[in-house]
Amino acid sequence: MIGRRALIGLAAGLAMTTSFTAPAISQETFKVGLILPMTGPFASTGRQVEAGARAYMAAHGDTAAGKTVELIVRDDAGTADQTRRLAQELVVNEEVDALAGFGLTPLALAAGSIATQAKVPAVVMAAATSVITEESEYFVRTSGTLPQSAVPVATWAGENDIQSVVTLVSDYGPGIDAETWFTKEFTDNGGEILEAVRVPLQNPDFAPFLQRVRDAEPDAVFVFLPSGAGSLFMRQFANRGLGEAGIRLIATGDVTDDDILNEMGDPALGAITGHFYSAAHDSPENEAFVSAFKEANDGMRPNFMAIGGYDGMQALYAALEKTEGDTSGDALMEALKGLSWTSPRGPVSIDPETRDIVQNIYMREVKSVDGELYNVEFETYEAVKDPVKAQAAD
Amino acid sequence: MSETRTSSTAAADQLVSRTRWRAFEVALWLSAVAVIFLLPSKMLLFTEIAILALFAISLDLVLGYAGIVSLGHAAFFGLGAYSAGLFAKHVFGDPTLGLLVAGLASAAFGFLTSFLVLRGSDLTRLMTTLGIALMLGELANRLDSVTGGADGLTGVTMRPILGLFEFDLWGRNGYIYSLIVLFVLTMLARRIVHSPFGLSLRAIKSNPVRAAMVAVPSNKRLVTIYTVAAAYAGIAGALLTQTTGFVSLDVLAFHRSADVLLVLVLGGVGYLYGGIIGAIIFTLLRDVLSELTPQYWMFWIGLILVAIVLTGRDRLTRLGSWRPARQAGGTR
Structure with missing residues (x-):
């Protein structure tokens, strides 16, 4: 650990010397x-x-606090060591002021130590495992965590006459x-889990598993699948x-992902x-x-990513507005903590303790609206925090 | 009588001259050192090239010299990567010791699986190697308490190399370290393939029956080279872990085995520098193209690879082969 600290010091020192050489650009x-991941699965x-x-930048211009915001997109093809190398190169060569993206949990985790060493904020825009923000003090999440969605689904099920459930993940x-989190919340509310079915991640054939679900005769089946497997x-x-x-x-909303919901057709209703x-x-x-x-984007529908x-x-x-243009990582992190705004998804804020997003979780039903399938919201659980960290804090 | 004498000395001369250093080898290593000073911002990319090159050399040892086709060489790479990661995390974070441990672990696994691989023909071997790699991948996924499963193995903290040189954020020391390992192991591989042992491997590759008739114990030789190659791949994997401080499931993924085969075919099979040259071409191409077009670079790299393999490969290898060995014939 001491070695790493010394390294951070060294890195910070070097970062200072290099930033002096090119102040005109970074200003x-x-x-x-x-x-x-722009290619691959x-x-x-x-x-x-x-x-x-890009939609945000198109709508709000490319300047903030008098600075021109520039996006540098890199493809890691979903491979963790590439993510890490790209993060490192972006920090060292391009002198980026913030890292962002991170499609999957291991990709985010691989880049964590770079964010820490270089003291650069890293915004997690997709990866959803709870643990990510604990990997580095410089992680902030604007997507959501899975338990954050799974727990309200369990609460709702308990309140709506669903007494027995088979989980399929x-x-x-x-x-x-x-x-884990669905089961915990559901059984705490007096529900019963009849069976827990796990399906292989790659090339799943659900038929035999669905037969097991049917044989167990539950009131409902709770499903989590990565977006894409839903159809x-x-x-x-x-x-x-x-x-x-x-x-x-x-289910959690990944199953009825807006991007592919329309192609699922009537079975999804x-x-x-x-x-x-x-x-x-609305x-x-x-x-x-x-x-x-x-x-x-040629009529592509935006989804939760x-x-x-x-x-x-x-x-x-x-x-950046809040720091009035100060781009140092620590100033930006301080500014990010506790930030709140009205997003297209509803009111959101960044939990100053965990740097995770606090947001409404909506219960939705798939309905046909003007000939297209949509997740129509009918109930709201307000300002839900990531339950994993909320529990750890108790 | 005198005629056979001259031909045998000529053959001996040829064998000796093969082992001699060639201009392009010297140039290659000198430029590898020169980039440390000329392109300090690209150290990470060059580290990746060095690691991929070592991995490709490992495959060349089994494919190019012993003729064993493998679609699962990532098994050893991944095993080395995980061994190095777990060793650094739970036992001791010294990099050189980590390399040794990873190399030994992979060698042991290579030795055990070599007996499976030796049974059967090329097609069977493809399936066996592929299967072994898939099994290891699933095992690493399943044992998430040890390997971190799909989330990857985090918390790998490396000590300074030899207690002196830290792995810096710029990747400079990491590159020098990987380059030295690559150099030492390439020299060792060079020694191996030019030794009588290496020549006997080539004999087995070109005609196993004839090799057996001149009393070459082919199975024993193949087991040995497979084990050595496994150790090489394991060390390459360990280098990846040590320079990135992270291990994820994709070190065992099929695309690694496929990539390394591609690299080797690109650079030329059956002469150690093929792996290195292939790794340089492949990695640089990918880097340049994926920066130009993050979404569609796969298309371009595919097109270029097909073009190179169909038309330019011969020329590429010929460039690297002011080797007098050609007229000896027969061995390739």
Whole structure:
């Protein structure tokens, strides 16, 4: 540990000497290094986040506190050591004032020590495992955590006559997070978990698992799947006749991701999900965001990742205004803590203690609106914090 | 009588001249040192090249010299990466000791699996190596209490190299360290492939039956080279862990095995520098293209790779082969 501290000192010293050599540039531009999976299996995440970040800049101009904000986009293809190398290069060569993006948990974790060493704020715009913000003091999250969505779904289920549930999650970190926190909240409220099913992450065939769900005869099945796997699941859910058997579908919003919801078709109708963003959220801010976003991206609908990118830029702009143009990492971090604003998703703020986002979680039902499928919100749990850290603080 | 004498001395001369240093080798290593001073901002990229080159040399030892095709070479790379990470995290953070541990762990695993790989033909070998890598990958995913699972292994803190040189944020010491390891191991590999042992491997590769008839114990030789190559791959993986301070599941992913095969084919199979040259071309291409177009660089790299392999590969290797060895014939 001492070695690392000395290293940080050394790095900081060197950073100071290099910044003296190029003061003209760093004074006028505020560089944001956006590292995202733009190719490979998670390319859709990268596309949405980047489009979201660009939508904010298009709507609010590219200057904040008198500085020109510049985005430098890099592709890490979803590979952690690439994320780390790119973060390091952006800090050292491009002298970025902030890092952002991070499509998946391991990618964010790999870059954590760079943010700490270089004292550069790193805005997590997509990755959703609770633990990330604890990895570095310089992480701020503008997406959300899985337990944050899973717990309100469990609360709602308990309040709405659902007494027994089978959980069905993808078998990896976030899936297990979702299962754990849903189960905890649901059983605390007197519900019963009949069975916990875990599905392999890669190339899943849900049919045998859905049969197990059906045999257990629960009131509802709680589902978490990474965005993208949802359409196949919906089709098989309908084919197996689980809906007719009276089993309700409750899930986190990743399953009915706005980006692909429309292609799921009728089987998705009636699914109840809890999440922080729906493209159908009823507010003037969201209306403006959705129409501008669609226009700039060939009619692509923004999903919860796009809003993470949008709000990440919003947070950086606001922090820069607050420091009146001071771009040092520590000043920016201080400014980011406790920040609050009205996002297209509703009111949000950055928890000054955990640097995680505090936001409303909405219960939504998939309905057909003007011939298109949307997650229509019908109930709101206000200002939900990440339950993992909230519990740790108790 | 005198005729056979001259031909045998000529053959001996050829063998000796093969081991001689060539101009391009000297130039390559000198430029590798020169970039430390000329391109200080690109140290991380060069570190990546050095690691990939070492990994490719490891594959060249089994594929180029012993003719064992492998689609799962990342198994050893990943095992080395995790061994180095776990060793640094739980036992001792000294980098050189970590390399040794990772190399030994991978060598042991290579030795054990070599017996599976030796059974069967090329197609079986492809499947066996692929299967072993997939199994290790799933194991690392499953044992998340040890490996961190899908979240990756965090908290790997390295001590300074030899107690003197810190891994700095600029990656300079990390590069020098990786370069030295690459140099030492390349020299060792050079020694191995030019030794009688290495020649016997080539004999096995070109005609196993004939090799057996002149009393070359082919299985034993293959086990040995497979184990050595596994150690090389493990050390490459360990270098990655040590220079990044992080291990994630993708060190065991299929794309690593595929990439390294691509690198080797690109640079030329069966002469150690092919791995190094391939790694340089592949990594630089990817870096330049992905900066130009973060979304569509895969398309361009695919196109360029096909073009290089179809038309330019021969010329590329010929550039690197003012090697007099060609006319010896037969061995390749």
